[in-house]
Amino acid sequence: MRxxxxxxxxxxxxxxxxxxxxxxxxEEVHGMAYEVCSPEHEFNLAYYETNxxxxxxxxxxxxxxxxxxxxxxxxxxxxxxxxxxxEGRFDRKLWEFRMGSRLPENWHKRRGAGDx
Numbered sequence: 559m560r561x562x563x564x565x566x567x568x569x570x571x572x573x574x575x576x577x578x579x580x581x582x583x584x585e586e587v588h589g590m591a592y593e594v595c596s597p598e599h600e601f602n603l604a605y606y607e608t609n610x611x612x613x614x615x616x617x618x619x620x621x622x623x624x625x626x627x628x629x630x631x632x633x634x635x636x637x638x639x640x641x642x643x644x645e646g647r648f649d650r651k652l653w654e655f656r657m658g659s660r661l662p663e664n665w666h667k668r669r670g671a672g673d674x
Contacts, residue, residue, distance in 0.1 A: 559591065560591050560624070561589075561590060561620065562588075562619060562620045562621060563586045563587060563618075563619050563621055564586070564587050564616040564617065564619070565581075565585065565586050565617065565619075566581055566582070566583055566584075566585060566616075567579065567580060567581045567616070568580070568582070570643055570644050571646075572610075572643055577610075578611075578614075578634065578635045579635065580635070580640065588621070591631065607634045609637070609655075609658065610637055610638065611634040611635060611636060612634070612637040613632045613634060613635075614632060614633055614635040616630075616632065617629075618631050638652050639652065
């Protein structure tokens with residue numbers, strides 16, 4: 559893993575997590591880049607990230623001064639409604655579709671009571 563940045567993307571909150579979304583030209587997101595070395599690693603990483611994310615192309619610009627300084631790669635970008643995400647709205651149907659499971663009917667009542 560190496561420190562890097564990508565341009566044209568932005569971060570927003572998805573619950574307790576940060577989600578990568580499309581950004582303005584020149585907007586930067588700083589983080590760490592991981593080189594996937596095998597199809598098995600790629601499958602495992604995609605499985606971990608769930609269907610809530612799609613792969614998107616990116617130009618990784620490494621910030622550690624080592625070579626190579628730039629490489630073309632892919633990143634996981636939020637696959638849902640980014641406007642709803644930015645506004646803090648929760649789309650239950652989208653969540654269930656992307657995660658492949660259903661929330662209990664009274665999930666919003668428990669959530670409002672501080673149970674999660």
